[in-house]
Amino acid sequence: MWKIGNIEIKGKTVLAPMAGITTFAYREFMRSFGVALCYTEMISDSGLIFNNEKTYEYLPHKNENRPTSIQLFGGTTDKLLAAIEKIEKHTDNYDFLDLNLGCPVPKVTRNNGGSAWLKHPNELISMVEAIVKASSKPVTVKIRIGWDEKRINFKELLPKLEEAGVSLIAVHLRTTRQLYGGKARYDLAKNIQDLVSVPLVISGDIYTLDDAIKALEITGAKAVMLARGQLGNPFLATQIETYFETGEKLPNPTLHQQLEYLWTLSNMMVKEKGEHMGMLVMRGIAPHFIKGFPFTKTSRVKLTKMSTLGQLKVIIEDIKGQSLLR
Ligand SMILES: Cc1cc2nc3c(=O)[nH]c(=O)nc-3n(C[C@H](O)[C@H](O)[C@H](O)COP(=O)(O)O)c2cc1C
Structure with a gap:
C-alpha cells in the first residue's frame, strides 16, 4: 500500500491512459483484474473550453469506481486553467488531475501540448505550479525521459516537479x-525513486510479471503502468498483484479463459457505447486476446471486421470448436 497525497493506493499496477481504449467500460473491466488506479483517455483542454460534447464524454462516469485520474492535455497555462474550471464545474467524480506531458503526436506537440513541454523546462514548471494552485484535486504528471537522445532531462525535472507540488x-x-518504438530505457532509470519522495509510476514495456518485478527492482518505483502489455492480457494485472501480495506466480490464462475475458469486455463496451460503436472499438482490441495462440490467424482477421455481439459469439464458438479438434 502506498499513497498519492492522502489517498491510499492498494496495489502495484496502474492502468495507463490510452486514447481510444481506456473508456469507462475498459477501466471497470481492468479494475476487476486488480489494477489499483485508472486514468481516463487524454482529454483536450480546447474540447472542454468549447463545450465539445464528445470531449465531455471522456470525463469519468457517474458510476465509476475509484480512484480515477482525469488526464488533461494542452499547450498553454491559461487554457489548461480554463479547462480545469470547466472540469470542476462539471464533475467531482475523480481523485487526481493528471497533466499529459508525454504525448508525442504532432497534432498535440505542434500546439505545444504533450511532450513539447519537456523542451521548455522553465515554462513547464511555472505551468505546473499554477495548475497545482488552481486544482482542488491533487495534481499528477506523466512525462517521457526527454524530447530526443540529446535532450534527456527527466532526472533534472523530477525534483523540480516535486517542488512545484x-x-x-x-x-x-x-x-x-522514439514514439512507441525501440526499448524503454531502463538502463537510465536505476533507483530513480531516490531522486524524489513523491511516488513514481514506471511506464514502458511491461508485458509479463517478470518485466514488472524487474522494472520495480531497477527503478524503486511504487507501481508499474500497464499499457500495450495488458491489451488482450488483462490477467497480467492479477499476476502482478498476486505476486506482490503472496509471492505466488500464477500461470498464464488458457485460450478458453481469454475468450471469456474477451466476451466480458465486449459486453461491457457495448453497454457503454451501444453495439455499433462498442464493436468498432472492440475490433482494435479483440485480436490481442488470441494472439500467440496457434491456428487463430483467420479468427484474428474476422475479429477486426465484426459488427455485432452475435458475430463475436460465432467467432468465439468457432475458435473453441477448432481448439477441440487439435
Ligand atoms: C494506443 C495508445 C494510446 C495511448 N494514449 C495515451 C494517452 O492518452 N495519454 C498518455 O499519457 N499516454 C498514452 N499512451 C502511452 C501509454 O500510456 C504508455 O505510456 C506507453 O504505451 C508505454 O508503455 P508500453 O511500452 O507498456 O506500451 C498511449 C499508448 C498507446 C499504445
Whole structure:
C-alpha cells in the first residue's frame, strides 16, 4: 500500500491512459483484474473550453469506481486553467488531475501540448505550479525521459516537479522521438525513486510479471503502468498483484479463459457505447486476446471486421470448436 497525497493506493499496477481504449467500460473491466488506479483517455483542454460534447464524454462516469485520474492535455497555462474550471464545474467524480506531458503526436506537440513541454523546462514548471494552485484535486504528471537522445532531462525535472507540488509522477522511459518504438530505457532509470519522495509510476514495456518485478527492482518505483502489455492480457494485472501480495506466480490464462475475458469486455463496451460503436472499438482490441495462440490467424482477421455481439459469439464458438479438434 502506498499513497498519492492522502489517498491510499492498494496495489502495484496502474492502468495507463490510452486514447481510444481506456473508456469507462475498459477501466471497470481492468479494475476487476486488480489494477489499483485508472486514468481516463487524454482529454483536450480546447474540447472542454468549447463545450465539445464528445470531449465531455471522456470525463469519468457517474458510476465509476475509484480512484480515477482525469488526464488533461494542452499547450498553454491559461487554457489548461480554463479547462480545469470547466472540469470542476462539471464533475467531482475523480481523485487526481493528471497533466499529459508525454504525448508525442504532432497534432498535440505542434500546439505545444504533450511532450513539447519537456523542451521548455522553465515554462513547464511555472505551468505546473499554477495548475497545482488552481486544482482542488491533487495534481499528477506523466512525462517521457526527454524530447530526443540529446535532450534527456527527466532526472533534472523530477525534483523540480516535486517542488512545484505534484503528488505523483509517471515516467514513460522513452524519448518523444522514439514514439512507441525501440526499448524503454531502463538502463537510465536505476533507483530513480531516490531522486524524489513523491511516488513514481514506471511506464514502458511491461508485458509479463517478470518485466514488472524487474522494472520495480531497477527503478524503486511504487507501481508499474500497464499499457500495450495488458491489451488482450488483462490477467497480467492479477499476476502482478498476486505476486506482490503472496509471492505466488500464477500461470498464464488458457485460450478458453481469454475468450471469456474477451466476451466480458465486449459486453461491457457495448453497454457503454451501444453495439455499433462498442464493436468498432472492440475490433482494435479483440485480436490481442488470441494472439500467440496457434491456428487463430483467420479468427484474428474476422475479429477486426465484426459488427455485432452475435458475430463475436460465432467467432468465439468457432475458435473453441477448432481448439477441440487439435
Ligand atoms: C494506443 C495508445 C494510446 C495511448 N494514449 C495515451 C494517452 O492518452 N495519454 C498518455 O499519457 N499516454 C498514452 N499512451 C502511452 C501509454 O500510456 C504508455 O505510456 C506507453 O504505451 C508505454 O508503455 P508500453 O511500452 O507498456 O506500451 C498511449 C499508448 C498507446 C499504445
